[in-house]
Amino acid sequence: DTGVSQDPRHKITKRGQNVTFRCDPISEHNRLYWYRQTLGQGPEFLTYFQNEAQLEKSRLLSDRFSAERPKGSFSTLEIQRTEQGDSAMYLCASRWGETQYFGPGTRLLVL
Amino acid sequence: GENVEQHPSTLSVQEGDSAVIKCTYSDSASNYFPWYKQELGKRPQLIIDIRSNVGEKKDQRIAVTLNKTAKHFSLHITETQPEDSAVYFCAASIQGAGSYQLTFGKGTKLSVIP
Numbered sequence: 001d002t003g004v005s006q007d008p009r010h011k012i013t014k015r016g017q018n019v020t021f022r023c024d025p026i027s028e029h030n031r032l033y034w035y036r037q038t039l040g041q042g043p044e045f046l047t048y049f050q051n052e053a054q055l056e057k058s059r060l061l062s063d064r065f066s067a068e069r070p071k072g073s074f075s076t077l078e079i080q081r082t083e084q085g086d087s088a089m090y091l092c093a094s095r096w097g098e099t100q101y102f103g104p105g106t107r108l109l110v111l
Numbered sequence: 112g113e114n115v116e117q118h119p120s121t122l123s124v125q126e127g128d129s130a131v132i133k134c135t136y137s138d139s140a141s142n143y144f145p146w147y148k149q150e151l152g153k154r155p156q157l158i159i160d161i162r163s164n165v166g167e168k169k170d171q172r173i174a175v176t177l178n179k180t181a182k183h184f185s186l187h188i189t190e191t192q193p194e195d196s197a198v199y200f201c202a203a204s205i206q207g208a209g210s211y212q213l214t215f216g217k218g219t220k221l222s223v224i225p
Contacts, residue, residue, distance in 0.1 A: 004154075031210065042117075042215025043155065056210040061169045091155070098143050098162075098206055099214060102154045 002026065004103035006092050012109045013082055020078045021106045025094030032075050033100060034067055036060065037089040043102075049075060082110045113138040115203050117216025125224050127136050132219045134201035135183040141203040144177060144212070150197045158199075159186070161205075172183050191223045 005024045009020035013019050025032050030051050046065070047054040051072040056092040061067075066084075069075040079086055087110045114137040124130050136144075145160035161168045161175045161184065168175050172191075177184040188195055198220050202213040 007207065020161035033210075035213075042115075042202070042218050043213070045210075045212040045214070048212060050223075056212065095211065098160065098204075098211070099145070099157055100211075102156070103148075104154045 004094050004101055005093055006090075006103040006106050007105055009086060010107050010109075012111065014111050015082060015084060017082055018078065018080045019082060020076055021090055021092075021108075022076045023077070023092030023103055025073070025075070025092070026096070026101060027073075029094035029096050029101070030071060030072065031095040031111065032094040033095065034075070034077050035091040035093065035102075037091055037105070038087075043091050046077075079108075082108075084110050086110050112161045113141055113203055113205075113214040115201060115214050115216040117201050117219060119219060120217065121220045121222070123224060124131045126191060126193060127220060128191055130186075130191055130195070131223055131225075132199055132201070132221075134185070134203075134216050135181075136203040137182065138203070139179075139182065140205050141214075143204045143206040143211075144175070145202050145204070146175060146198045147187050147202065147215075149218075152223045155200060172186075177182045188221075191221075191222050193225050196213070196223045197222055207214065 032049045034046040037043045049069040089105040092103040142163035147155035150154045174187040
């Protein structure tokens with residue numbers, strides 16, 4: 001599969017724990033996005049990378065969230081001290097031209 | 112920031128009928144409007160897109176129209192089939208500056224009844 005991949009696909013954690021998600025974009029895409037999708041809503045933009053540089057962050061990205069793309073290839077999204085409100089699908093996308101290609105997402109459930 | 116409204120939230124049609132989903136956007140600088148289809152448990156997939164310098168675009172049974180003056184755009188699916196059942200999202204983006212982030216509508220759940 002040459003599309004965007006994400007790992008893990010599902011994560012259940014207890015409130016207060018830290019979690020980390022990984023995204024592997026399509027190999028030639030140097031632009032990468034993270035979105036969050038809650039039930040019954042469209043994806044909401046969280047942050048954007050061009051190569052290894054994080055160029056834009058949404059106000060949705062609180063201090064407990066951090067994203068990295070250390071070598072301009074894969075990216076990680078970490079949530080510290082998870083809260084029940086963090087339960088959502090976390091989607092990664094990579095862009096070529098105008099088109100954003102989405103990964104399958106990581107579904108997070110915080111108990 | 113940009114705000115995208117999408118209607119209806121649910122839509123049921125008989126197989127073979129047409130389906131229309133409408134979206135409005137708020138930021139007149141938006142110039143790129145993609146539509147994504149998301150089946151249950153799967154990733155959003157681009158089905159069609161339109162740029163602001165084009166009024167209509169068609170791809171087989173799917174078409175999108177854009178009215179820049181009114182700031183609204185619509186998805187038209189003709190001869191619907193059961194496999195068209197999914198959630199459809201419209202989105203808007205400003206291409207040419209910044210992150211090109213997508214602002215999505217809340218989605219329309221389309222059910223095609225055989």
